[in-house]
Amino acid sequence: MRRLLNGLALLLVAQPALAQDSxxxxxxxxxxxxxxxxxxxxxxxxGEHWADPATLPLGPIYCVHRGKIVCLEFMIAQQExxxxxxxxxxxxxxxxxxxxxxxxxxxxxxxxxxEVPHYDIHMYFLSPAEVAQIQPE
Numbered sequence: 160m161r162r163l164l165n166g167l168a169l170l171l172v173a174q175p176a177l178a179q180d181s182x183x184x185x186x187x188x189x190x191x192x193x194x195x196x197x198x199x200x201x202x203x204x205x206g207e208h209w210a211d212p213a214t215l216p217l218g219p220i221y222c223v224h225r226g227k228i229v230c231l232e233f234m235i236a237q238q239e240x241x242x243x244x245x246x247x248x249x250x251x252x253x254x255x256x257x258x259x260x261x262x263x264x265x266x267x268x269x270x271x272x273x274e275v276p277h278y279d280i281h282m283y284f285l286s287p288a289e290v291a292q293i294q295p296e
Contacts, residue, residue: 181285184256185227192252195221198272203294205230205281216273219251222281224293228255230283237265237276249280258282 191209198220199208206224215234222230231251262281269275283290 181289182225182227185229185284186252186254186256187226187228188223190252190254191221191228197223201293201295204290205232206293208232216277219249221251222283229285229290229293230281231255232282233280234273235278235280236273237278240278256284259284259286 188209192211194211194213195209196212197207198210198212198215201207201224202222206222206229209221209223210218217235218231218233220232220234221228222232233246233249235246260283262279262283264279264281265276266273266279267276269277
């Protein structure tokens with residue numbers, strides 16, 4: 160039992176270091192494609208939003224935290240799904256790490272920047288636990 164408790168304590172102490180290592184492997188804002196600019200301040204669990212205004216509202220939108228790209232976001236209108244539209248190859252830039260997990264959220268009234276009913280699709284390069292820590296400092 161003592162060995163188990165010591166192992167859990169070590170894991171809890173090491174967790175911030177693991178998160179820092181995850182960030183170390185992510186590309187920074189200096190690698191963003193030409194024309195991409197910051198379009199929002201930090202949003203909890205997402206980071207700052209960066210995009211090429213010419214590609215909005217679809218995106219890609221790059222979620223940035225601590226200067227690192229933590230996810231890609233795409234916004235797709237509900238009407239486009241209803242009409243049967245397809246997106247065979249949603250893509251961001253080259254050199255992004257593998258996706259850790261994806262969240263798809265429905266925005267029934269839209270939100271600032273895209274005021275129609277739509278789906279926000281976030282493809283994260285960090286674990287859900289690390290994403291939960293993306294908060295204003």
